Amino acid sequence: MKTTVLLVDDHAIVRQGIRSLLDITGEFDVIGEAGDGQTAIELAQASKPELVLLDLMMPGLSGVETIKRLLEVSPGSQIAVLSSTEEDELAFAAIEAGAQSFLIKTxxxxELIDMIRRIARGEVIIHPFIASKLLKVVRGIREPKVDPFKELTERELDVLRELASGGSNVRIATALNISEKTVKSHISSLLSKLDLADRTEAVAFAWKQGLMTHHGPERAV
Structure with a gap:
């Protein structure tokens, strides 16, 4: 029996290429294609695909948020990120959001078909380049304080949440209605307060310490 697949990528030519590779095997049934997150969610809700191949960099709804909502409407689907980005902070956010596998378009x-086959059989596949970086991040996470975010202002918390959701400086600036320069300033400040080395550690720390569901006391502004 063929594995049902939903392809999600904002580039039609990429979707066509992947569909062709899958069709050649005779093992997969591509039941839908989407060029953005919202369309993907609607298709997944209607068709309940066994496997979703998803790009993270799409217009509109972020790839990380799309993953969360896909699993809400189709919890039985396996989510495999097929991305052109090798940004480890974004990969970490995607995996924490629920993606079971992370592959690179290059x-x-x-090799791609072999890994997709393995994912369809239930294996968790993380591209070695990403896996090695994530391992370093996990090993480098500091021991948590009682409230690891107590020194951050509300705005710094907002910036960190957006960062942990996979947001670039441009996306964060737009979401919070502030300048990119201000975003960079907040990131520098929160890294210093949390004793973290870079954005990657900040993303890992935020997810590890439950920031996305964190409701602490009032912060200074």
Whole structure:
């Protein structure tokens, strides 16, 4: 029996290429395509695909938020990120959001199909480049304080939440209605307060310490 697949990528030519690779095997049934997160959610809710191949960098709804909502409407679907980005902070956010696997588009066709087959069988596949970086991040996380975010202002918390959701400086600035320069300033400040080395550690720390559901006391502004 063929594995049902939903393809999610804002580039039609990429979707066509992946569909062709899947069709050749005779093992997959591509039941839908989407060029943005919202369309993907609607299709997943209607068709309940067994496997979703998803790009993270799309217009509108972020890839990380799309993953969360896909699993809400179709909890039985396996989510495999197929991304052109090798940004480890974004990969970490995607995996924490519920993606079971993370692949890179630069992989050769045969290698890609082999990994998709393994994912369809229930294996968790993380591209070695990403896996090695995530391992370093996890090993580098500091021991938590009683309230690890108590020194941050509300605005710094907002910036960290957006960062942990996979937001770039531009996206964070737009979401919070502030300048990119201000975003950079807040990131520098929160890294210093949390004793973290870089954005990657900040993302890992935020997810590890439950910031996305964090409701602490009032912060200074």
């Amino acid at each position: 992989m050769l066709g045969d």
